[in-house]
Amino acid sequence: MSVLLALLPLLAQVGPFSTTPGAARSTPVEQGVQRRPTWTVQPPAPAAAQASPPAAGTSRGKACLAEVDEDADAAVDLAQAWLTSGAKGAGEAAEANLCLGLAQSRLGDWTEAAKAFLAGRDAAGADRLLRARLGAMAGNAALASGAADQALAALDGARSDAAALADPALATDIALDRARALVGLKRLDEAGAALAEARSASPGNAEAWLLSATLSRRQGQLAGAQEQILRAAELRPIDPAIGLEAGVIAVFSGHEAAARKSWQSVIAAAPESPEAETARGYLAQLGPAPAGSPQTASPTGGGR
Numbered sequence: 001m002s003v004l005l006a007l008l009p010l011l012a013q014v015g016p017f018s019t020t021p022g023a024a025r026s027t028p029v030e031q032g033v034q035r036r037p038t039w040t041v042q043p044p045a046p047a048a049a050q051a052s053p054p055a056a057g058t059s060r061g062k063a064c065l066a067e068v069d070e071d072a073d074a075a076v077d078l079a080q081a082w083l084t085s086g087a088k089g090a091g092e093a094a095e096a097n098l099c100l101g102l103a104q105s106r107l108g109d110w111t112e113a114a115k116a117f118l119a120g121r122d123a124a125g126a127d128r129l130l131r132a133r134l135g136a137m138a139g140n141a142a143l144a145s146g147a148a149d150q151a152l153a154a155l156d157g158a159r160s161d162a163a164a165l166a167d168p169a170l171a172t173d174i175a176l177d178r179a180r181a182l183v184g185l186k187r188l189d190e191a192g193a194a195l196a197e198a199r200s201a202s203p204g205n206a207e208a209w210l211l212s213a214t215l216s217r218r219q220g221q222l223a224g225a226q227e228q229i230l231r232a233a234e235l236r237p238i239d240p241a242i243g244l245e246a247g248v249i250a251v252f253s254g255h256e257a258a259a260r261k262s263w264q265s266v267i268a269a270a271p272e273s274p275e276a277e278t279a280r281g282y283l284a285q286l287g288p289a290p291a292g293s294p295q296t297a298s299p300t301g302g303g304r
Helices: 003-014 028-035 059-070 072-084 089-106 110-123 128-145 148-162 168-184 188-201 206-218 222-235 240-252 256-269 274-286
Strands: none
Touching (some): 059 072, 059 089, 089 110, 110 128, 128 148, 148 168, 168 206, 240 256, 256 274
């Protein structure tokens, strides 16, 4: 398939709107968009807070990490017993806290998981990579618990530890979570700088461009938001979150027809997704398409 053909669905999602904001008018969907929790951090899926956890170096650590997948409650007990009995040396203490944090993450106990990851980071001593990864995991868990200030403190430490590691993926993960924490603290300009760091470290990371577009739109920078959402769409075709945000940007830019087209494409591509449900709500707020509109897709989607 040619690149052009691959991008055609993206153009349908994003819509051919210009970079000049359209005539200002208040629409029902605008109020709904402003309430949409775009930047509300949802608890990650069981493995999201530890996408690339450090590997265990001891047999006891390997056994504990294996137990996380089998029985998270049992893994908590194993890790706590290991720490209580006196993990030998900084390496064992870091591994025990890693296992404890992973198990607590699996159980959804994000506050305790963040504490465990921080304890593991502190036990890691001069191992910058281990400190950075555990600090990043602590920040992610704190975000999931809703503690943006604690998350930022952990992530700032992780960023410092990672500075000399030349690890773009780790730097990007830290920058994205720092941006989320800064938005939670209403420090939007600093969040924008964190997202710029993420884009610089990993120019091909679609999430960095999507979050950048969302933040630009929230700050009223619609031309920049449109450029960023187009880049996100080029990198990750037929992504419901990208299509949803493209429609939001379009409606704020005064291009209602493009917004409808974008949201209808989200429903068509992933009818059972949360983004499709939100898109249906946005379309309902807009009401029926104007008479004579070429759009014929149903706002409720095919599976409803």
